[in-house]
Amino acid sequence: MFEYQGKRVVVTGGASGIGLAIARLFAQQKAGVVIVDLNQQAADGAAADISSANGARVESVACNVGDEASVAEAFAKIGGPIDVLINCAGIAHVGTLASTEPADLDRLYNVNVRGTYLCMRAGLKPMLEKGSGVILNTASIAATSGLADRFAYSMTKGAVLSMTLSVAKDFLEKGIRCNCISPARVFTPFVAGFLAKNYPGREEEQKKVLAASQPIGRMGTPEEIASLALYLCSDEASFLTGVDYPIDGGFFNLR
Structure with a gap:
């Protein structure tokens, strides 16, 4: 189960945290992994570490996900095909409506919303050409639950969830699945x-x-989130699309 031999998986924000855990796990399952990260040095280091650990083919590409030209250049380097795109690049902010400045809102929107949009749009083209593909976005429990001091962050993750559902609906008949994961604190x-x-x-x-x-x-741990991602992007999950999948330690139902 969960065999990724011959599949190419692109992970944004793949040089640290949840993205790095995902890149490691998919490489262990024999996927060809491409780590996309703002920090070229960190991306190169992560790719080298993963490659040396299990002999997997891991590439690294620098990219500012909120910049259209940077995303276009990065995905041109990546080329096709792309079987799986996992969007983990994101930033956080602590603040209420009263304490969140317009610059804070713009900064979070640029990475979490615009960045996810630009990478999905760039990754969609080779998937459409192939007639299949999987997109997995990183949302949060903040998308659907009121969290104190997370005004701007919650806004962006709500947008990620809405975009996920829209993409799943629009490209269902094109052979493309789109889901998102909503972790609690990791x-x-x-x-x-x-x-x-x-x-x-x-x-x-x-x-x-x-x-x-x-x-x-x-x-939670990044490795636990990675395990869920491995399932949701696998052929074993081929009946799952348009899903916001919580992984929250009982946050929603057991409080």
């Missing part, structure tokens, strides 16, 4: 950095506070 390098910056000396204490917001009593 302990990534971003979260670790956030704790170090905002709670110096109290990181472990605050980590427990974040973990307690999930009924299961802990944050």
Whole structure:
């Protein structure tokens, strides 16, 4: 099951966090993986590490997902075919409507919404030419649940969810599936950095506070999100499209 031999998988934001865990797992399943990331050095390093670990063919491409020219150039380098596109590139922001400045909103929109749109649009063409493909976007529980101090972030993830459903509907008869994953809190390098910056000396204490917001009593791991992505993009999930798939430690139903 979950065999990706001969398939080409593009992962944006693939040099760290959830994207990196996804790139590793798909490479282990013999996919040809392309890591797309803003940081060329980090992308090169991730590709080299994964390749040396299991002998997989891993490429790396630098790209600013919010910039149309950069995305066009990156996907021209990637070329075709593309069997799977997984959009993990994203940024966060803490703030309410009152404290969120227009520049904050624009910055998050540019990466999380425009970036997802531009990469889906670029990845769609080779999928249409092939007559098949899978797109998986990264949304969040913030898309459908009111979270304190996450005004701009929630807006962007709601847009990702809406775009996912629209693409799934419009290209259903073209052989293209489109779903999204909505994680609750996942302990990534971003979260670790956030704790170090905002709670110096109290990181472990605050980590427990974040973990307690999930009924299961802990944050998720990038590897757990990667395992769900592996299924949703596989042939075994061929009956799944237009789905927002929560992976939330019981956040929605058990609070």
